[in-house]
Amino acid sequence: MNQPARLKPLFYPGRLCVTPAAHTALHSHGIPVISVVMQHVCGNWGDIPDDDRRQNDLSVTTGLRLLSSYRLPDATRIWVITEWDRSTTTILLPDEY
Known part of the structure; x- marks a missing residue:
């Protein structure tokens, strides 16, 4: 999660949901x-392939789903998914998807 910070939000995340495992x-x-x-909302997509990064950048303006992936210090991955309609953003572990 040590990436340069963009400070300007790119989209509204909607309702925020966090699974208990991700919260823990x-x-x-x-x-x-x-x-x-x-x-996530500032476009720092975390640890994702370049193709997915480009897709997210495009999805911000075209209204498609957004996915970020962050690695915690113990190598646990956290996903952040915002739905295409920006109604909900969910933070979860990959195996909860």
């Missing part, structure tokens, strides 16, 4: 949920 993982590392959300 973040809390165990002292990472506030809001910091993950801010990375």
Whole structure:
């Protein structure tokens, strides 16, 4: 999660949902949920392939689903998914998808 920060939000995340497992993982590392959300809405997509990064950049303007992936210090992955209509953003572990 150590990426240069863009400070301007690119989209509205809608309703925020966090699974209990994702909340526990973040809390165990002292990472506030809001910091993950801010990375996501500012276009810092985390640890995803370049093709997915380009797709997210395009999806911001075309209204498609957005996916970010962040690696915690213990190598646990956290996904952040915003639905195409921007109604909901969910923070979860990949195996909860």
